[in-house]
Amino acid sequence: MNTCDAVVLGAGAAGLMAASVAAQRGLRVTVLEKARKPGRKILMSGGGRCNFTNLQVEAEHFVCANPHFVKSALARYTPWHFIELVDRHAIPWHERDHGQLFCDDSAKDIVEMLLAECRAAGVELRTSCEVTDIRQVGDGFEVQTHSGSWQAGSVVVATGGLSIPSMGCDGIGYRLAESFGLPVLPRRAGLVPFRFSGDMQALTEQLSGNAVPVSAQADGPAFSEALLFTHRGLSGPSMLQVSNYWDLGDAVNVDLLPSDTLPERLLAAKAETPRAVVRTVVSQCLPRAVALALEARWWPEHAEKPLADWSDKALEALGWRFHNWQLKPSGTEGYRTAEVTLGGVDTAAISSQDMQCTSVPGLYFIGEVVDVTGWLGGYNFQWAWASGVAAGSALST
Ligand SMILES: Cc1cc2nc3c(=O)[nH]c(=O)nc-3n(C[C@H](O)[C@H](O)[C@H](O)COP(=O)(O)OP(=O)(O)OC[C@H]3O[C@@H](n4cnc5c(N)ncnc54)[C@H](O)[C@@H]3O)c2cc1C
Numbered sequence: 520m521n522t523c524d525a526v527v528l529g530a531g532a533a534g535l536m537a538a539s540v541a542a543q544r545g546l547r548v549t550v551l552e553k554a555r556k557p558g559r560k561i562l563m564s565g566g567g568r569c570n571f572t573n574l575q576v577e578a579e580h581f582v583c584a585n586p587h588f589v590k591s592a593l594a595r596y597t598p599w600h601f602i603e604l605v606d607r608h609a610i611p612w613h614e615r616d617h618g619q620l621f622c623d624d625s626a627k628d629i630v631e632m633l634l635a636e637c638r639a640a641g642v643e644l645r646t647s648c649e650v651t652d653i654r655q656v657g658d659g660f661e662v663q664t665h666s667g668s669w670q671a672g673s674v675v676v677a678t679g680g681l682s683i684p685s686m687g688c689d690g691i692g693y694r695l696a697e698s699f700g701l702p703v704l705p706r707r708a709g710l711v712p713f714r715f716s717g718d719m720q721a722l723t724e725q726l727s728g729n730a731v732p733v734s735a736q737a738d739g740p741a742f743s744e745a746l747l748f749t750h751r752g753l754s755g756p757s758m759l760q761v762s763n764y765w766d767l768g769d770a771v772n773v774d775l776l777p778s779d780t781l782p783e784r785l786l787a788a789k790a791e792t793p794r795a796v797v798r799t800v801v802s803q804c805l806p807r808a809v810a811l812a813l814e815a816r817w818w819p820e821h822a823e824k825p826l827a828d829w830s831d832k833a834l835e836a837l838g839w840r841f842h843n844w845q846l847k848p849s850g851t852e853g854y855r856t857a858e859v860t861l862g863g864v865d866t867a868a869i870s871s872q873d874m875q876c877t878s879v880p881g882l883y884f885i886g887e888v889v890d891v892t893g894w895l896g897g898y899n900f901q902w903a904w905a906s907g908v909a910a911g912s913a914l915s916t
Contacts, residue, residue, distance in 0.1 A: 530557035532903035533886025534677030535633040540911025542640030553649040558630035569626035572598040573897035574618035588866040596905040680860025680887040692888035702865035708857035712754035713848035734777035739764025782838030793827035873913030
């Protein structure tokens, strides 16, 4: 039997952060990691450059049954705290659109930084060590793995979500929560591309590779970012963002021309170039392939009709269709390609101050396993860092 003050389950973003912070406070901390190497999701993040935080982090950037839950941890560990850490390790970084911060070189820099922090503080890291169960024993816990047991006063569950199952994410964190009687909210894939059926699927396949700046909305805020047509459906940042607010059966509303007013443009063209056709005007503001594909579906019998022969009302109605494109996805690509898992351990059972379960003192849940999901743009890592610091600062022996 191994003993230590605190055991952290999972050497991902949240787990490594919590472990280093707790060990810096003098605790003997062991991290148990199922994979052969730590930080695998960090390595694949941000296209290999890890979008490690965002300059604008507010509670509204997160989906959670209790929208206030994230406030305390995020206020106490801000993006600037993480930037200070990154700078201390001399990791070069840059800002992209929407305040997103990325490594200049590689996401490996972030994993190396977290491991260096852990090493300096004396954290013991065991890889290829799969946790199977936790039991309460006396004042503490016994953590069982395929390679031995650990006894500790505190346990931090940082086992992440269900996305990218090929990496072995099997949802152990949810099962552990349930074994302690904690509520776990239903889970589904988030930040994930949409799939379609029928003619819409044929359209996305035909237009695959085309990207358009749009404004898109499901049952939440509107996102003004790119939409990408793919062989399987619709992707791109706008669709990934919207997927966090979408449930099967919901519509997605797309404005294909958010910085234009097509009805006005069509009426002006009718006055100025009455012999032109609608396609010519639409092609001025959308890729020609998109204009042609929509023409074949929305006004095929009028494709060659000069603008002069259209009534103003019909032109306006057609123009508004571009601003109000109602889509009905048949589903999403699911966990196979999702960046995150929505839902998870109910925050009603956890203290927002330190991530400790109110009914099981000494047991903590942090990172993605909790019912907190950020927008695309570095928010999910900021939640991992902030919740990790909240727990790491509070753990006791
Ligand atoms: C392709 C992709 C790109 C992404 N890009 C970004 C981005 O650029 N910016 C951003 O903010 N977010 C991004 N995310 C989301 C981000 O990676 C996660 O939100 C974040 O990693 C969650 O951190 P975590 O520590 O909670 O979980 P994870 O990082 O998933 O870590 C959980 C760890 O627990 C381990 N584990 C699981 N089960 C067991 C077990 N039984 N025993 C022991 N260990 C176990 C896992 O192996 C893993 O190492 C991306 C996600 C994906 C999939």
